[in-house]
Amino acid sequence: MPKRLPRVEFIALIAMLFATIAFSIDSMLPALPEIAQELTPGNPNRAQLILTSFVLGMGLATIFTGPLSDTYGRRPVILGGATVYILGAIIAWRSSTLEMMLLGRLVQGFGAAGPRIAAIAIVRDLYAGREMARLMSFVMMVFTLVPAVAPTIGAGIIALTGWRGIFGSFLLFSLLSAAWMMLRQEETLEPANRRPFSPSALYRGVVEVLSNRVVLIAVAAQGFCFSILFANISSIQPIFDITFDEGAHFPLWFGMIGLFAAGSSLLNATLVGRYGMRRLATYALALQFGISAVVSVLFAEGWLPANSGFVVYLLWTCSVFFLNGLTLGNLNSIAMEPMGHLAGLAASVLGSVGTVIAVALAVPIGLAFDGTPLPLMVSTALLAAISLILVLRIRRVQGALPA
Numbered sequence: 001m002p003k004r005l006p007r008v009e010f011i012a013l014i015a016m017l018f019a020t021i022a023f024s025i026d027s028m029l030p031a032l033p034e035i036a037q038e039l040t041p042g043n044p045n046r047a048q049l050i051l052t053s054f055v056l057g058m059g060l061a062t063i064f065t066g067p068l069s070d071t072y073g074r075r076p077v078i079l080g081g082a083t084v085y086i087l088g089a090i091i092a093w094r095s096s097t098l099e100m101m102l103l104g105r106l107v108q109g110f111g112a113a114g115p116r117i118a119a120i121a122i123v124r125d126l127y128a129g130r131e132m133a134r135l136m137s138f139v140m141m142v143f144t145l146v147p148a149v150a151p152t153i154g155a156g157i158i159a160l161t162g163w164r165g166i167f168g169s170f171l172l173f174s175l176l177s178a179a180w181m182m183l184r185q186e187e188t189l190e191p192a193n194r195r196p197f198s199p200s201a202l203y204r205g206v207v208e209v210l211s212n213r214v215v216l217i218a219v220a221a222q223g224f225c226f227s228i229l230f231a232n233i234s235s236i237q238p239i240f241d242i243t244f245d246e247g248a249h250f251p252l253w254f255g256m257i258g259l260f261a262a263g264s265s266l267l268n269a270t271l272v273g274r275y276g277m278r279r280l281a282t283y284a285l286a287l288q289f290g291i292s293a294v295v296s297v298l299f300a301e302g303w304l305p306a307n308s309g310f311v312v313y314l315l316w317t318c319s320v321f322f323l324n325g326l327t328l329g330n331l332n333s334i335a336m337e338p339m340g341h342l343a344g345l346a347a348s349v350l351g352s353v354g355t356v357i358a359v360a361l362a363v364p365i366g367l368a369f370d371g372t373p374l375p376l377m378v379s380t381a382l383l384a385a386i387s388l389i390l391v392l393r394i395r396r397v398q399g400a401l402p403a
């Protein structure tokens with residue numbers, strides 16, 4: 001087996017590779033009003049597409065990055081992805097129209113797929129089962145600290161350089177993470193375990209992954225959970241700014257939400273060994289559905305006390321991000337567990353399918369923003385209910401993995 005880095009350094013490295021995604025999304029949030037004013041003044045709500053175009057690019061490219069990493073190794077895919085990501089950042093930085101901005105963000109998403117998938121495959125190369133779930137929980141805990149500080153960092157960069165300076169920070173972040181990877185983490189995929197990259201091999205691998213019913217159900221549930229996450233991220237800045245007039249304090253509020261969410265990954269790392277991945281995901285989704293349904297009714301019927309809407313929305317948002325920390329990592333580990341021999345390809349299929357589902361649902365939910373958080377709350381309740389049904393279904397599937 002390839003040599004392992006010290007666990008703390010390994011967790012930090014994998015978290016930084018993952019954080020390319022969070023930093024690319026969350027540091028953009030404070031820039032959306034200025035970008036909307038400059039690039040799409042007639043329809044400022046379209047600025048949300050800057051977030052979802054990045055996610056779409058990541059989802060489309062994800063299907064290829066895993067197989068490429070199974071053929072050429074994890075390191076080349078991460079370094080190649082960083083190169084493409086930097087190119088996308090340059091295109092977005094130079095953009096003068098919303099369409100060019102969206103193209104740059106799409107290319108950035110293509111590049112981010114490399115670190116995203118190859119990093120998961122590295123973890124699966126070195127760890128398995130509950131040990132993998134526990135380690136991924138620590139990775140996600142560090143990873144969730146990035147969204148806590150990214151909007152504040154973004155706001156600071158905007159104050160100093162304007163919104164275009166954000167893309168310079170993306171370039172620097174990617175260079176640092178790629179250099180760390182190149183200098184410290186050796187290749188984890190043994191030459192004997194590499195698979196040829198060909199359309200027929202890719203097709204056979206995809207069929208094998210999606211023929212496993214546990215994997216298929218888990219990835220569908222993960223896609224709906226990703227939809228909850230991306231829909232909330234897309235809508236959160238307009239809700240703070242337009243609905244509750246808290247745009248000036250948004251980075252601080254979002255930082256508090258991020259810190260609160262980070263605690264869920266620590267809790268998951270503590271509990272997953274005792275209660276198992278499925279059980280924790282089931283409880284979290286049931287609670288998410290219940291909270292979201294109640295809050296939706298309160299907002300729809302106008303039953304909230306005067307001036308309490310912002311507090312209720314803030315607490316509900318904290319619950320969304322916190323409970324996602326008890327679902328996404330566990331669902332990914334459930335799906336990856338039987339796919340150790342196809343770790344890269346499996347990570348690609350899971351990531352691609354889940355992300356495309358998320359974008360397909362998050363875009364209309366975000367564009368449905370009507371000045372209130374109600375469409376988002378109702379959508380979250382429905383998506384949590386669907387995910388819960390799917391997770392419960394896993395228990396009934398013959399040959400399901402032990403919890």
